[in-house]
Amino acid sequence: MFTLYSMQRSGNSYKTRLALAQLGIPYRLVEIDILKGESHTPEFLAKNPSGQVPLLEVAPARYLAESNAILCYLAGGTPLAPADRIEHAGALQWMFFEQHSLEPNLGAAYFWLTLVKGGRELQSHAIEDWMEEGYRALGLMEKHLALHDYFAADRYTIADIALYAYTHIGHQCGFDLAQFPALRAWLARVAAQPGHVTMEFNPAEAVAAV
Template identity: 60%
Template sequence: MLTLYSSGSSGNSYKVRLMLAKLGRPFRLIEVDIFAGENRTPEFLAMNPEGRVPLLAVDGHFLAESNAILFYLAEGTGFLPQAPLEKAETLRWMFFEQHSHEPGIAAARFWLRQVRGGRDLRTHDVDRWMEEGYGALNVMERHLESRPEGSDFFVGAQLTIADIALYAHTHVAEEGDFSLAGFPAIRAWLARVAAAPGHVDMAWRPQGATA
């Protein structure tokens, strides 16, 4: 059985829980308390030298990086297009998510809402998160606006792991002080993702398999 090392409040961890729930795959969940430093212990660093969740244990191997885990789980399913160009386009949005979207949007939520600032929070960091985060939201809005009729998701007509990757942090962007008021296409897309079959929210956990 798969084992997922996950943090309840982490958007990156939520991506993987959502994917596993949609696939109906049983898995063991191990909650890692990052606020207590459980991701920095020698034992955890031996599994993932980056000290990050999510981390998927599969066949004795530890797979890191939320989007690589999504790809691994989605291969051979309808959540990853098979046509080479559509598959590459799916990855394009996932690399965009990790490079241009998550660093601003997730960092703002983490520091403003979860850590609540403290002495380490610097104005210039907040400014940068806002600039980068709104830049990413603008790219998403323009892409969604330009989609042809019937293309309700980021790639093609069906929900893919590109949508799951982007949904995780976007649907809680307002917790990081971003306003989605000016992004109607994003708000409509968020509602479509949340209405898709097998959707679960961030609080969902697999029954009877939590360590």
């Protein structure tokens, strides 16, 4: 069985929990509190030298890092990952965009402004850039979504999962999504997908509640 090292309030970790839930894959969840330095212990660094979550143990002592690589691995061979060459590349195009243009801005804003006490003061020099670049990324997504229901292959794929994670919590760190109607409609479409789980969902609790 897979083991996922994840933090509940990490958007990158949420992507992988969402895919695991929608694919119906059972897994063991290990909560890592990055705010307490749990991703920088010698034990964790031996598993992932970058000191980051998410991290998936795919086989004993065989680890895979990087949320979007984990999505590709988990969804490979399923409808969530397009097999057609150009559709596959189209999904990757948006997943690279997510890591380059969206996550560094919305992800950083979410981390420092909602998770770290005093983060706004500590990062006051960076917030303007995050907002400007974050809005630029959201604007590009809006343009695409004005013409398409999803990001790749004309259907819900791992590209949508990757982009949903930080976009759906953008309002929590100061991004006003009211000006992006197509993007808000897409957020609702993603949330309505079969097997969708929220960022708060914890599979261990789900099992305990049964």
